[in-house]
Amino acid sequence: MVVVMKPGTLQKDIDQLVAKLQEMDLSVGITNGVGCTILGLVGDTTAVDMDKISINPHVERVMRVQEPYKKANRKFHPEDTVVEVGGVPIGGGNFAVIAGPCSVESEAQICAVAEDVKRSGAAMLRGGAFKPRTSPYSFQGMGSAGLDLLMEAREKTGLPIVTEIMDPRLADLFEREVDVVQVGARNMQNFELLKEVGKMSKPVLLKRGLSNTYEEWIMSAEYIMAGGNENVILCERGIRTFETYTRNTLDVSAIPAVKRMSHLPIIVDPSHSAGMYWMVEPLAMAAIAAGADGLIIEVHNDPPHAKCDGQQSLTPENFDRLMGKVGALVDLMGKKLVK
Numbered sequence: 001m002v003v004v005m006k007p008g009t010l011q012k013d014i015d016q017l018v019a020k021l022q023e024m025d026l027s028v029g030i031t032n033g034v035g036c037t038i039l040g041l042v043g044d045t046t047a048v049d050m051d052k053i054s055i056n057p058h059v060e061r062v063m064r065v066q067e068p069y070k071k072a073n074r075k076f077h078p079e080d081t082v083v084e085v086g087g088v089p090i091g092g093g094n095f096a097v098i099a100g101p102c103s104v105e106s107e108a109q110i111c112a113v114a115e116d117v118k119r120s121g122a123a124m125l126r127g128g129a130f131k132p133r134t135s136p137y138s139f140q141g142m143g144s145a146g147l148d149l150l151m152e153a154r155e156k157t158g159l160p161i162v163t164e165i166m167d168p169r170l171a172d173l174f175e176r177e178v179d180v181v182q183v184g185a186r187n188m189q190n191f192e193l194l195k196e197v198g199k200m201s202k203p204v205l206l207k208r209g210l211s212n213t214y215e216e217w218i219m220s221a222e223y224i225m226a227g228g229n230e231n232v233i234l235c236e237r238g239i240r241t242f243e244t245y246t247r248n249t250l251d252v253s254a255i256p257a258v259k260r261m262s263h264l265p266i267i268v269d270p271s272h273s274a275g276m277y278w279m280v281e282p283l284a285m286a287a288i289a290a291g292a293d294g295l296i297i298e299v300h301n302d303p304p305h306a307k308c309d310g311q312q313s314l315t316p317e318n319f320d321r322l323m324g325k326v327g328a329l330v331d332l333m334g335k336k337l338v339k
Contacts, residue, residue, distance in 0.1 A: 001048060002063045003039040009058040014039075017056060024048065036060065046070050067261070071225040072218050072232070077263040083203050083231045085180055086160035088123045088338055090233055091265030091293045095335045097326065098162050098180075098267070098296040099319060100126040102309040103139065104146035112301050114153035116316035120323045121339050124180065125150070125159040126296055130166045131308060132186050139307040147177050154179075162205060162296070168196040175200050185209050185237055185272075188220050198227020205296075207235045207269070214254060218262050234258060234266040235296060236287075238273030247275020247312070250283050255290040267294035271312045277303065280314055281322050288329045295326070 003021075005014060014037055018028045021041060026048075029040035041048070050062045067073055082092040090096045099117040104110045104127045114125045129146030131139065142149070150161045160179035165171070166187065174181050180203050187193055188209035197204050204224055208217045221232045236255065238248025250273035258266050270283035284295050300306045300313035314322065330337045 001041040001045045001050075002065055003041065003053060003059055004061040004063075005037040005039065006058050006060045007035045009037060013058045017053075017058065044070075067215065067218075069215070069218050069222040069262075071230065072221045072262045072264055074259075074261060074263045079263065081230075081263045081265060083233050083265055085124060085203050088160060090267070090338075093335050094293070094338050095288070095330045096123040096267075096294040096338050097121065097323065098124040098126045098294065099299045100162075101128075101300045101306065102298050102313065103128040103131050103141050103307055104149050105142070105307050107149050107152065109301060110149050110153045111156055113299055113316065114157045114159055116301070117299050117319060118157045118159055120316070120320040121327065121337065122159065122319075122323075123338050124162050125153060125157065126162045126182075126298075127153075128308065129163050130170070132164070132166055132184055133308075144173065147173070151177055165193070165197065168193050171196045171200060175202060178202060180205050180233070183207065183220075183224075188212060188217065191223060194220055194223040195227055198224040198229045200229055202229075203231040203233060204229060205233045205235055205267075207237050208239065208251075208254070210240045210248070212239075214258055214261060218258070218264075221262070221264060232264050233294075234262070234264050235269055236266060236273075236292075237269035246273070246279065248273050250274065250286070252286050252290045255287065255292050259291060265293040267296055268292045269296045271296075271298040271309070271314075275309075275312050277312055277314055277318070280312070281325070284322065284326065285329060288326065288333060291333070293335075297322075 026041045026043040031038045053062050080092040083090045099122040129141050131141035154161050162180040164182040164184045165174050182205040185207045238250045241249040268287035270280045298313040299319045303310040303313040327337050
């Protein structure tokens with residue numbers, strides 16, 4: 001971090017600020033330039049409040065020379081992180097597909113879909129028990145009963161289950177019953193929720209917010225990691241742009257960019273990105289080619305009658321055909337499709 005002092009600042013005022021900074025266990029290098037003094041801060045500046053330093057009447061400007069995230073930063077962790085979920089590795093050359101319905105609707109539905117996606121090569125089962133919906137009148141999931149059905153599907157198929165948490169008060173329930181805790185796009189900056197998830201031992205799937213930058217997204221991962229849970233999987237699910245043809249716009253550039261910024265694995269949700277089932281395949285192929293570590297795809301056994309997001313769900317038959325292409329492209333990219 002660099003602090004630029006205002007021209008003409010007296011030495012005693014500079015010394016006072018330096019003393020305060022040193023109390024924060026920072027080393028301060030002083031450079032006397034033409035007309036101004038520059039302070040270079042060396043040490044753990046993660047918790048340094050730039051605004052508090054800027055309030056000092058003798059400070060012209062405060063700048064970070066390194067990113068504010070440390071635990072998620074590739075500079076401090078050059079090798080790829082591999083997150084293990086029930087024996088299924090994600091990242092570090094391992095490619096995993098998570099598949100299942102947007103929401104759990106019945107025992108017959110979730111168990112049938114689980115068996116279908118496992119047969120096609122999915123490594124994990126997704127299904128929403130608690131659903132965030134734009135309209136308060138829309139189906140919002142079966143709640144804890146939905147979790148019970150997900151566990152039943154896991155028992156029948158052996159697939160680890162992935163589902164979304166919305167309330168910090170449910171952390172203990174999710175800790176006991178869920179294999180991967182999903183933090184949805186709308187909760188990406190729900191910091192109290194992130195703190196609770198950070199205390200958990202289960203891997204976390206963190207979706208990018210609808211209009212958030214890469215740094216904001218990684219900083220949310222940093223919240224979780226700072227709490228002690230470093231098993232974080234990032235998920236690009238499309239962002240809001242001026243284009244209205246698709247539900248969202250898949251930001252393919254996020255994949256190589258975030259891989260350069262962070263060591264965490266990144267997967268892609270082509271279902272929410274487009275909002276249309278027929279676009280899932282090309283977007284999935286683009287994600288693999290761009291270097292993604294996995295996919296999360298919505299699959300429903302009766303999309304026209306789905307209670308949530310049927311228009312973007314693949315049938316089990318279409319998912320099976322897609323998996324054949326996924327396997328070939330993953331192999332071409334030099335990665336291993338894990339099942």
